Each structure stands twice: as structure tokens, then as C-alpha cells.
Amino acid sequence: MSSRTLYDKVWNLHQVKELPGGSTQLFVGLHLIHEVTSPQAFSALNEKNLEVKFPHLTVATVDHIVPTLNQQRPFSDPLAEEMLATLEKNCTTHGIKFHGIGSNSQGVVHVMAPELGLTQPGMTVACGDSHTSTHGAFGAIAFGIGTSQVRDVLASQSLAMKKLKVRRIWVDGSLQKGVYAKDLILHIIRLLGVKGGVGFAYEFAGPAIEELSMEGRMTICNMAIEGGARCGYINPDETTFEYLQGKEYSPKGQEWDNAIHWWKSLASDSEAKFDDEIQLDGSSIEPTVTWGITPGQGISIKERIPNPEKLPKNEQQIAKDACKYMNLEADQPIEGTSIDVCFIGSCTNGRLSDLQEASKIVKGRKVSSGIRAFVVPGSQKVAKEAKQKGIDKIFLNAGFEWREPGCSMCLAMNPDKLEGRQISASSSNRNFKGRQGSANGRTLLMSPAMVAAAAINGKVTDVRKLIQ
Amino acid sequence: MKQEFPEGEINAISGRSLVITGDDIDTDRIIPARFLKCVSFSALGEQVFADDRKELKGNHPFDLEQHQGSNILVVNDNFGCGSSREHAPQALMRWGIRLIIGESFAEIFFGNCLALGIPCMTSSKQEITKLQYLVNENSNQIWDFNLKELSISNQKESFKLNLEGGAYKMLYTGRWDATSQLLDEEEKINNTVKNLPYLNNFK
Numbered sequence: 001m002s003s004r005t006l007y008d009k010v011w012n013l014h015q016v017k018e019l020p021g022g023s024t025q026l027f028v029g030l031h032l033i034h035e036v037t038s039p040q041a042f043s044a045l046n047e048k049n050l051e052v053k054f055p056h057l058t059v060a061t062v063d064h065i066v067p068t069l070n071q072q073r074p075f076s077d078p079l080a081e082e083m084l085a086t087l088e089k090n091c092t093t094h095g096i097k098f099h100g101i102g103s104n105s106q107g108v109v110h111v112m113a114p115e116l117g118l119t120q121p122g123m124t125v126a127c128g129d130s131h132t133s134t135h136g137a138f139g140a141i142a143f144g145i146g147t148s149q150v151r152d153v154l155a156s157q158s159l160a161m162k163k164l165k166v167r168r169i170w171v172d173g174s175l176q177k178g179v180y181a182k183d184l185i186l187h188i189i190r191l192l193g194v195k196g197g198v199g200f201a202y203e204f205a206g207p208a209i210e211e212l213s214m215e216g217r218m219t220i221c222n223m224a225i226e227g228g229a230r231c232g233y234i235n236p237d238e239t240t241f242e243y244l245q246g247k248e249y250s251p252k253g254q255e256w257d258n259a260i261h262w263w264k265s266l267a268s269d270s271e272a273k274f275d276d277e278i279q280l281d282g283s284s285i286e287p288t289v290t291w292g293i294t295p296g297q298g299i300s301i302k303e304r305i306p307n308p309e310k311l312p313k314n315e316q317q318i319a320k321d322a323c324k325y326m327n328l329e330a331d332q333p334i335e336g337t338s339i340d341v342c343f344i345g346s347c348t349n350g351r352l353s354d355l356q357e358a359s360k361i362v363k364g365r366k367v368s369s370g371i372r373a374f375v376v377p378g379s380q381k382v383a384k385e386a387k388q389k390g391i392d393k394i395f396l397n398a399g400f401e402w403r404e405p406g407c408s409m410c411l412a413m414n415p416d417k418l419e420g421r422q423i424s425a426s427s428s429n430r431n432f433k434g435r436q437g438s439a440n441g442r443t444l445l446m447s448p449a450m451v452a453a454a455a456i457n458g459k460v461t462d463v464r465k466l467i468q
Numbered sequence: 469m470k471q472e473f474p475e476g477e478i479n480a481i482s483g484r485s486l487v488i489t490g491d492d493i494d495t496d497r498i499i500p501a502r503f504l505k506c507v508s509f510s511a512l513g514e515q516v517f518a519d520d521r522k523e524l525k526g527n528h529p530f531d532l533e534q535h536q537g538s539n540i541l542v543v544n545d546n547f548g549c550g551s552s553r554e555h556a557p558q559a560l561m562r563w564g565i566r567l568i569i570g571e572s573f574a575e576i577f578f579g580n581c582l583a584l585g586i587p588c589m590t591s592s593k594q595e596i597t598k599l600q601y602l603v604n605e606n607s608n609q610i611w612d613f614n615l616k617e618l619s620i621s622n623q624k625e626s627f628k629l630n631l632e633g634g635a636y637k638m639l640y641t642g643r644w645d646a647t648s649q650l651l652d653e654e655e656k657i658n659n660t661v662k663n664l665p666y667l668n669n670f671k
Contacts, residue, residue: 022634146554148583258670
């Protein structure tokens with residue numbers, strides 16, 4: 001059993017009580033809500049005649065259903081408008097702070113909360129969205145929940161949870177030029193599998209992790225869930241504190257000094273015990289691309305699409321399904337695969353540094369003819385800062401579309417969708433069948449810089465060939 | 469017709485079964501994202517597995533005549549991975565599913581099912597394959613699930629199933645709907661708040 005890890009320390013602090021069934025009543029320090037998974041929770045609250053217990057610990061935004069071309073109200077999709085209106089009404093009724101369209105702070109919930117300084121080390125963070133693991137990048141315990149649990153958090157600010165085991169994933173070395181946090185996490189999921197993390201929290205540690213910016217760390221923790229781990233985290237350090245300093249909701253003055261002192265004490269001790277430990281070499285990782293229908297089906301840009309017959313037995317069937325669905329042939333190189341659509345955005349890779357890195361590849365070049373390429377900033381703040389730096393112009397000049405912030409084609413709950421059998425190069429997090437809005441559309445996951453390279457060449461490209 | 473959803477102690481479930489084969493069946497497959505544009509779960513039952521069903525043009529297990537009215541679903545490994553959407557178990561429940569048996573389940577999906585009173589029971593790959601074979605052989609047979617005995621059986625065969633202790637107790641005692649338990653502890657919640665530096669100006 002783990003001990004003296006950050007996970008243990010934060011868990012212990014938030015324990016309200018052991019419940020009769022053997023689970024723990026865990027206090028939730030920050031509850032984030034959005035329009036998709038909260039309306040039924042509020043309805044259930046009303047049916048039971050319950051109040052929101054700590055309205056100031058819940059924060060709302062709208063992201064999944066927002067259109068990215070025209071955000072004028074009412075939205076042209078009446079269902080989307082109804083969802084937003086319902087969220088607004090619920091927030092007003094219960095006194096919850098809402099970061100809406102036009103507030104300058106709206107965005108994908110896992111982009112906007114960190115950039116406001118809402119997410120801090122040592123917190124428990126819950127949200128009705130599986131990518132809540134993102135917030136673990138700050139040394140928080142953060143996990144996705146279902147709508148019944150959203151109701152429970154609203155009513156009691158707590159949850160019935162089982163304590164997870166802790167696996168430390170230690171990454172040595174430094175990532176090569178042209179290799180990003182996204183490649184590292186795709187590589188890890190490939191190694192450990194999409195269910196390897198079930199029952200575990202992942203602690204990401206080691207030199208290659210410490211070197212990452214907060215935005216890179218968020219990319220890593222964001223996709224912990226794609227490896228089956230409901231929760232992923234990184235110990236807070238100077239990079240964390242530097243990011244948080246001066247943010248709207250960060251502590252100030254004496255509180256800031258006290259906060260740093262406390263935050264430092266939360267990191268896993270050098271004598272910490274883990275339930276499992278894994279070590280890998282970050283410097284040997286290549287740009288990584290998924291070829292199949294689960295995020296675990298990734299290969300390096302230099303590899304060929306695997307032959308299902310040569311894979312371990314338990315991977316053969318899903319690999320066969322994937323080859324058929326993706327219409328990709330075994331033993332063919334992934335590099336050079338033609339694509340139709342390029343999407344840069346999402347809670348995984350819609351932050352400023354993601355757009356910046358991609359823009360370096362695009363600068364002075366043109367999107368290949370016939371390719372539809374678009375950039376969806378993760379939040380209004382990201383969009384504003386990118387414009388100040390002229391990043392929007394670089395993309396526009398190259399033939400990309402520049403959109404308004406939202407989840408967009410990561411899950412296509414808004415008008416941004418693949419059509420028919422189109423295949424996308426996407427900086428998002430899931431390549432499931434039908435994920436991007438067409439029941440038989442296809443998705444190749446990769447880093448934003450790799451998406452940019454694919455847009456320029458019209459096919460999957462080793463981004464390192466476009467880096468001067 | 470008004471459906472009855474799980475209530476109280478979940479000790480026994482009887483009915484016909486159906487099979488969905490394949491590992492890593494994600495919640496986008498169970499309920500595609502476009503159906504999440506709703507402020508109520510009520511219409512989800514008809515939309516369960518919508519894209520898979522469309523592709524199979526009436527031959528999907530959830531469309532076949534003989535499976536209408538079935539309430540036990542037998543699946544394979546890592547069922548329900550991906551998104552945390554409770555819409556997935558809601559859609560299955562509203563179609564009629566009351567019990568799911570598989571090799572393993574994704575964690576959030578398992579918890580979401582538990583919160584609705586739907587047990588997710590596990591067994592080995594070998595046993596599941598055998599159970600799926602028997603179910604497909606005769607879709608009319610009635611299967612009896614017994615929580616206390618951790619088993620499911622027809623008239624000839626019986627299969628041992630697993631469930632972790634916490635979930636077992638919650639289903640057995642009927643306290644799988646956590647809200648009331650969580651609300652019992654107002655004073656303890658307030659004490660926890662007092663000990664969290666970030667809710668007390670980092671004093």
C-alpha cells in the first residue's frame with residue numbers, strides 16, 4: 001500500500017469519514033461544472049429538495065456545445081441554446097459563479113480553470129468530465145465523475161470514493177526536439193495499455209517530467225484517463241509556483257508565502273512507497289501517432305502499422321477491428337498516410353504553447369490543397385494572448401481557419417464534425433469510432449506540431465523534417 | 469409505458485440475457501456524443517449503441533427481436549472506457565438493462581452504474597466466453613442472478629462472479645444511492661473544511 005506520496009497526503013486531508021461499505025467520504029475542494037453533465041444533477045437536487053451546500057466551491061463554464069464560428073445568442077442550434085440557458089439558470093438560482101460566453105474567461109473547463117488560478121496544489125478537484133485528471137498537473141487529486149456524483153458534490157461537497165493504488169511513472173532523460181508532452185503520454189499509454197491504469201492513480205515524475213512546462217504537464221495528466229487511470233498527478237515545484245503567481249484566484253501577499261510553504265510539503269517524500277513503479281527513457285521517444293481506434297494503438301512516426309497476427313493474442317481482435325475501421329493496411333508506414341481534416345485544439349492541446357509550437361511549423365507555409373485545417377483556442381484567454389502575439393495571423397495566412405474557443409471537434413457536440421469517411425489529424429485525446437461526429441469518421445491522434453506538419457504536407461509527416 | 473428503475477436492495481435479478489462482444493467498448497460507442505445534447509436522460513434508451521446499430525441495419529443484438537425485453541448484458545474486457553458520461557449507463561438502463569457481467573469494467577463507468585443500482589459483475593475471460601456462448605445458443609432461457617451467492621445460473625449451469633466488497637455491501641443493503649449517507653455527516657464535513665489550508669487563507 002502506498003504511503004507518504006502526494007496522493008496519500010492529499011487524500012488523508014480530505015477524508016471526511018469511512019463509509020459503511022468500505023469507501024471513503026472524500027471532501028471536494030473545487031467542483032467544476034459545465035452544460036453537458038450538470039443539468040440532470042440540478043434536476044435531481046430539486047426533486048430531493050436539496051440545496052447546493054458550498055456554492056462558492058463550484059465554478060461553471062460552457063464548452064462542449066458552443067459553436068466556434070458564430071457565438072451570438074441565441075445559438076442557431078436550439079438544443080445547444082437550451083443547454084446553455086439551463087446552466088445559466090441553475091447557476092443564478094444556486095449562486096454559482098458562471099464564466100459564460102463574452103466573460104473573457106470562458107473556455108474548455110480544463111483550460112480555463114487552471115489559467116484563472118482556480119486549480120492549486122493540494123486540492124481535490126472533481127468535474128463531470130473524465131479529463132478532469134488534467135488538474136493533477138498542479139499536484140491536485142483530480143478525477144472525473146458521473147452525473148449522480150455531480151449531484152452528490154452539489155449537495156454535500158463530498159463523494160463516496162475508493163482509495164486508488166499509486167503507480168509512479170518515472171521518465172528519465174530529456175525529450176528530443178520535435179517530441180512533445182503529447183508524444184510522451186501516447187507512448188506511455190501504448191506501453192501500459194488503455195486499461196493498465198484501472199485502479200491506479202499515476203504519479204508522473206523524473207527529469208523529463210520536471211522539464212515540462214505547466215501546459216505540457218497538463219497534457220500528460222489530461223490523458224492519464226486514456227490509460228485507464230482516473231487520476232494522474234505531478235508533484236508541485238518551482239514551475240508550478242511560477243505559473244500560479246499573479247493568477248486571478250491565486251493567493252496573494254502573506255497568503256502566497258504560506259501557500260508555497262504548504263504546497264512544497266505536499267510532494268511525495270523521498271521515502272514514499274508506491275504500489276508499483278515503472279521507469280522509462282524519455283530521450284528515446286519519437287513523435288507518436290495513433291493508427292487505430294483506441295488511444296493505446298499508437299506507434300512512432302518511423303514505425304509501420306502493426307500486423308494484427310504478430311501482436312500479442314489479447315490485442316489481435318481489436319487490432320483487426322481497427323485496421324478494418326481505419327481502412328489502413330498492416331505493415332504500411334504510418335508516415336505518408338493521407339488526411340482530410342486537421343484539428344488543433346481541445347483540453348489536451350488547446351493552450352497557448354500548443355498553438356505557438358504549431359504556428360512555428362506553419363509560419364511561411366501553406367496548408368496543402370484540399371485539406372480543411374482549423375484552430376480552436378482552448379479558452380478566450382488563450383485566443384486573446386495568441387492574437388496579441390500574432391499567432392492567429394500566422395495560421396490564417398497559411399490557410400487555417402481560426403475559430404472561437406470550445407471543445408469543438410474533439411467530440412463534435414457542436415457543428416464541427418468530420419463528414420463520412422474523412423480522416424483527421426487531431427491534437428485531441430480520443431480516436432474512438434465515431435468520436436469526431438461522423439459515425440464512420442477516422443481520427444489520428446498526435447501533437448499539435450505534428451497536426452500542423454500534416455496540414456502542410458496533406459499527409460502524416462515527421463514534424464522534425466519541418467523544423468529548421 | 470412507465471419504466472421501473474432499480475430501487476432499494478439489489479439482491480436478485482432474473483431475466484433473459486444478451487451479448488455484446490469486443491474489448492474496450494467505449495462510452496462514445498454506447499451513446500454517441502450528439503445524443504448528449506439534452507437536459508434530461510429520458511430519451512436515451514432508444515439511442516443506446518445508435519451508430520453500431522445503424523451500421524448493422526437491424527442485426528445488432530439490441531435490435532434483434534429475440535432480445536427485446538432482456539435485462540442482463542454480457543460483455544468483454546474494459547467495457548465502458550472513455551468519457552465519464554453517465555448517459556451511457558442511463559441509456560443502457562432505459563433500454564432495459566439491470567445487470568452487466570464482463571471481464572472488466574472502466575472505473576468511472578462502474579461507479580456510474582453503481583450509482584444507478586446496476587451491478588457490474590466480473591469473471592474470467594474463459595468463463596465469460598462460455599457464458600456468452602450459452603446465452604447466444606438460446607436467447608429464450610432465463611438466467612437468475614444472486615448477489616449473495618455471487619452467481620448467475622440457468623437450469624443447468626452456474627457461473628461464479630466477482631464484485632469488490634464496497635459495491636457488494638452498497639447493493640446488498642440498498643444504500644447504493646450515496647447522497648443520503650453523504651449528507652448525514654454535516655459536522656464532519658465542516659471539520660474537514662476547517663483543516664484545509666486553501667479554504668482558510670493558508671493560515
